Amino acid sequence: MNLEFLKKLNFNRQFETEAERERVLKHAAADSLASGKRAVPTIIFFEIIMLGMWFLQGGFFSSMEHIAYFIAYTSLLLCSVAAYIILIAVGRDIEHRYRLLQDLSVVYDAFMVIWSVYITAIDAHYNGSFSGIVFITILVIVPVVSFVKPVFYVIFHVVGCGLVLAIISVYIKDDVWANIINFSVFAIISLISSLTYYGVRISSYKRQVMLEDAAERDVLSGLYNRQKLGRMSPVIWKRCVEKEMTLTCILCDIDDFKQINDNYGHFVGDEWIKTVAEIMKQSVHDDLCFRYGGEEFIMLLPGEDLKDGIHVVEMIQEKLKIFPQKPGNIDVTLSFGIYEGLPSAEGDNIEKFFSKADALMYQAKRNGKNQYCSERV
Known part of the structure; x- marks a missing residue:
């Protein structure tokens, strides 16, 4: 032997x-x-x-x-x-x-x-x-x-x-x-x-x-899909309640994605979804990143506060700017909604966090896109 x-x-x-x-x-x-x-x-x-x-x-x-x-x-x-x-x-x-x-x-x-x-x-x-x-x-x-x-x-x-x-x-x-x-x-x-x-x-x-x-897994992005999010999010919520930890939810959307598909083709659009997903995985543990649907993504940060969430978003934005091989040789921007709260066993649920982050993300789009809006309870 x-x-x-x-x-x-x-x-x-x-x-x-x-x-x-x-x-x-x-x-x-x-x-x-x-x-x-x-x-x-x-x-x-x-x-x-x-x-x-x-x-x-x-x-x-x-x-x-x-x-x-x-x-x-x-x-x-x-x-x-x-x-x-x-x-x-x-x-x-x-x-x-x-x-x-x-x-x-x-x-x-x-x-x-x-x-x-x-x-x-x-x-x-x-x-x-x-x-x-x-x-x-x-x-x-x-x-x-x-x-x-x-x-x-x-x-x-x-x-x-x-x-x-x-x-x-x-x-x-x-x-x-x-x-x-x-x-x-x-x-x-x-x-x-x-x-x-x-x-x-x-x-x-x-x-x-x-x-x-x-x-x-979502085949295109390699991130967890929405079904996995539905199974994992109650577990994350429960753990935050038991440990009395804050939870920060980040919802991200690729700006003007329809125009990208219309002007440059769906292949370029798909490549940008892969690129954004890769940048997210470099910034946050990939077990906490999900493709929410279409060009939307969600990141869950248990135990992290609003400041940490903003740091993650700014890191993603910076990496996006300097990404060496941009699909279609075009620049793409992202809009974010960042919501921090303290999960509780009574009243609230994680769907409220998703809804709040979604509303903040659309507010960022109305404000001119390529930015984030945040809120802390």
């Missing part, structure tokens, strides 16, 4: 941008959450059944062997209950806490591997034989149950294998090499399944993100 292969275990090179990586991992976290909600309760159920049977037999503390097994199954039960509670809590805000779910998966899987080593040690100590069935099962199933980078499984395998091989050499004197070979084969199968499953799921999530992105 060379260093280049180890680097590929993270699959980082499959992502073209950081934004794409985060969106893919959010899909993965949601899927992992669903898998965890099925797998962890199943483990809890069987642990309760196991402890219940021991309770009915009265064998909890009858010997050190029973105590050792009781500790093992009780620890797994308590850890699984804690993991399930955290899963439920994280699931309420998976959009912003998906990294916590990833960390939880790593910790829980590491615990499962160490726990299986402990069970294997108890079996070897008290029964003098190595079946390794629990350990092998854990190695094969864990990569499928949760979504964890294969690089972690390399670490899990090295630690787990080292411990189990040490146990075999201490307690078992016969057929040591046969057990080592059998165990190694299953360990390799587990690692391959982890690599394959992770890679397939990453590719699947990436295709899903690409399809979603295609449906949410």
Whole structure:
């Protein structure tokens, strides 16, 4: 195994941008959450059944062997209950806490591997034989149950294998090499399944993100479309309400766009839409830029005030003036409406901000175009 292969275990090179990586991992976290909600309760159920049977037999503390097994199954039960509670809590805000779910998966899987080593040690100590069935099962199933980078499984395998091989050499004197070979084969199968499953799921999530992105993006400008605005704006509004943040809404329109199409052709008009969109993306994070319709664009600036909005507008105007390759070799101007307010849970909604910014933009046009009008509540 060379260093280049180890680097590929993270699959980082499959992502073209950081934004794409985060969106893919959010899909993965949601899927992992669903898998965890099925797998962890199943483990809890069987642990309760196991402890219940021991309770009915009265064998909890009858010997050190029973105590050792009781500790093992009780620890797994308590850890699984804690993991399930955290899963439920994280699931309420998976959009912003998906990294916590990833960390939880790593910790829980590491615990499962160490726990299986402990069970294997108890079996070897008290029964003098190595079946390794629990350990092998854990190695094969864990990569499928949760979504964890294969690089972690390399670490899990090295630690787990080292411990189990040490146990075999201490307690078992016969057929040591046969057990080592059998165990190694299953360990390799587990690692391959982890690599394959992770890679397939990453590719699947990436295709899903690409399809979603295609449906949410305006083909001409490359900005989010009005449908995406309709889905994102309530989320932005809610976040501003919860964090008591201001929201600045900027509505932009290309001046005399109909005359541009009539005099220079629709190709030049389309190129100017692309150019304005590119300048906007250079000035504001493209997740906050939307093509509102025709030659109109909207920018949402959560947590920013009127001064910040004016700065963005002046930056766009300046970049527009010095843009090196102007479609049709003509100059184009923009009119802006800038509205700042404090979103509230009662009364107002984001449509009011759109309407106010739109009215301010038309006021800028009436005042002579190539300017902005602003208002703060």
